[in-house]
Amino acid sequence: MAATTTAPPALSVRPCSRQTRSAARARPSPVTALRKYCGLKATSPSTASRDSLETASFLGEEGGAALRQSITTSWASSPLNQAPASSLLRPRASTFRVAVLGAGGGIGQPLSLLIKMSPLVSSLNLYDIANVRGIAADLSHCNSPCRVAGFSGAAELARCLSGADVVIIPAGVPRKPGMTRDDLFTINASIVKTLVEAVADLAPTALIHIISNPVNSTVPIAAEVLKQKGVYDPRKLFGVTTLDVVRANTFLAQKKNLRLVDVDVPVIGGHAGTTILPLLSKARPATVLTGDEVEELTARIQNGGTEVVEAKAGAGSATLSMAYAAARFLESSLRGLDGDQEVYECAYVQSALTELPFFASRVKLGRKGVEAAVPADLQGLSGFEERALEALKPELRASIDKGLAFVRKEEVPVLVVA
Numbered sequence: 190m191a192a193t194t195t196a197p198p199a200l201s202v203r204p205c206s207r208q209t210r211s212a213a214r215a216r217p218s219p220v221t222a223l224r225k226y227c228g229l230k231a232t233s234p235s236t237a238s239r240d241s242l243e244t245a246s247f248l249g250e251e252g253g254a255a256l257r258q259s260i261t262t263s264w265a266s267s268p269l270n271q272a273p274a275s276s277l278l279r280p281r282a283s284t285f286r287v288a289v290l291g292a293g294g295g296i297g298q299p300l301s302l303l304i305k306m307s308p309l310v311s312s313l314n315l316y317d318i319a320n321v322r323g324i325a326a327d328l329s330h331c332n333s334p335c336r337v338a339g340f341s342g343a344a345e346l347a348r349c350l351s352g353a354d355v356v357i358i359p360a361g362v363p364r365k366p367g368m369t370r371d372d373l374f375t376i377n378a379s380i381v382k383t384l385v386e387a388v389a390d391l392a393p394t395a396l397i398h399i400i401s402n403p404v405n406s407t408v409p410i411a412a413e414v415l416k417q418k419g420v421y422d423p424r425k426l427f428g429v430t431t432l433d434v435v436r437a438n439t440f441l442a443q444k445k446n447l448r449l450v451d452v453d454v455p456v457i458g459g460h461a462g463t464t465i466l467p468l469l470s471k472a473r474p475a476t477v478l479t480g481d482e483v484e485e486l487t488a489r490i491q492n493g494g495t496e497v498v499e500a501k502a503g504a505g506s507a508t509l510s511m512a513y514a515a516a517r518f519l520e521s522s523l524r525g526l527d528g529d530q531e532v533y534e535c536a537y538v539q540s541a542l543t544e545l546p547f548f549a550s551r552v553k554l555g556r557k558g559v560e561a562a563v564p565a566d567l568q569g570l571s572g573f574e575e576r577a578l579e580a581l582k583p584e585l586r587a588s589i590d591k592g593l594a595f596v597r598k599e600e601v602p603v604l605v606v607a
């Protein structure tokens with residue numbers, strides 16, 4: 190990730206489309222390349238204006254504009270059309286402080302790198318029970334403005350959390366082949382409970398992004414802990430389900446040969462097996478799918494996590510795609526906190542959209558976290574989706590109850606997962 194003095198397209202986190210890749214090969218002006226730059230978030234025309242689609246980026250709208258401006262100036266004035274790195278990398282100063290708990294893990298490390306690249310983040314605190322000082326030292330050598338510090342062991346958790354605007358929690362054990370996410374409950378429930386207790390005490394106004402599985406239960410656990418501590422604000426607690434949306438977008442685009450950047454599939458319900466419900470009938474662009482295609486795509490999206498667990502054959506679950514998804518969700522959250530107006534993501538939150546107290550749906554993000562859930566996605570579902578929605582409710586409810594009972598020290602209900 191070293192900054193170079195060569196072509197600015199190297200600044201992109203990823204090329205966003207075939208068109209962008211071929212444009213890069215043709216060595217366009219850097220300004221043209223950046224106009225096409227889409228960064229981590231492939232914004233949908235359904236949720237963004239044409240302008241914001243063009244500027245949507247991991248850099249944020251303003252950051253992207255500032256970067257384009259700096260490149261216009263420095264590129265044009267450079268005799269070799271190769272501006273010095275210092276003038277190319279001039280993102281805006283920002284004010285958000287992010288803490289990652291479980292930063293030494295398979296998700297934590299690449300996620301921390303992506304966050305270090307974000308000009309929306311001024312300070313990144315890494316925490317793990319394992320030693321993360323080396324990771325912090327390593328990251329701190331990247332010449333992006335965000336300050337990085339490492340905190341290892343429970344004694345340093347308080348300093349890590351102090352002043353955080355967003356706390357991201359990927360701490361916990363991942364699945365091995367043959368396990369369900371619920372099989373992780375025994376270990377991860379306690380980890381999440383302990384960490385959220387600390388967040389309640391030390392960063393009670395922070396947004397909390399929970400990645401640790403089983404998300405369907407760990408989010409209710411976190412809610413109950415925060416309630417017991419008297420600091421629960423349901424607008425600020427999220428189960429990160431962005432990976433389901435990322436997978437749905439990718440798999441649909443592959444299946445129907447669509448431009449990835451155009452595709453947006455809302456995914457509702459929860460984050461485990463059949464509780465993951467992609468609403469393909471609401472996909473943008475509107476796409477004609479046969480019944481078989483819907484069933485096949487839905488199953489692939491629901492089993493995306495298992496696909497990776499099996500491919501890794503005992504070495505863990507999705508880490509890189511999860512880091513990418515979590516970085517996208519963080520960027521959207523920070524843009525909301527920063528006052529951007531039209532920021533939407535799917536997330537697993539306290540919800541009144543169905544009879545279930547927690548439910549993943551598209552939500553509007555704002556200065557205080559969730560501004561509103563978007564009910565429109567649940568209206569006019571296909572027959573297949575209606576049936577799948579009803580079918581997922583018992584399992585999701587059982588997972589929620591299991592999480593709540595764990596904190597309330599009630600008898601934990603037996604959860605039967607197919």
Ligand SMILES: NC(=O)c1ccc[n+]([C@@H]2O[C@H](COP(=O)([O-])OP(=O)(O)OC[C@H]3O[C@@H](n4cnc5c(N)ncnc54)[C@H](O)[C@@H]3O)[C@@H](O)[C@H]2O)c1
Pocket residue numbers: 290291292293294295296297316317318319359360361362363364373377380383384399400401402403404429430431432433460505506507508511
């Ligand atoms: N929400 C999602 O879509 C999604 C996607 C992928 C993985 N996950 C989940 O994320 C979790 C982490 O996955 P991973 O692959 O990074 O696992 P990992 O084992 O590679 O990393 C977990 C890290 O957590 C740390 N840790 C454990 N207990 C801790 C504690 N009490 N305090 C601080 N740190 C602690 C470990 O030391 C380790 O560094 C798993 O539960 C996995 O199932 C969720």
Ligand SMILES: O=C(O)C[C@H](O)C(=O)O
Pocket residue numbers: 363364370402432460493494495497498506507
């Ligand atoms: O599948 C897992 O266990 C990890 C994660 O929930 C995923 O969807 O990849």
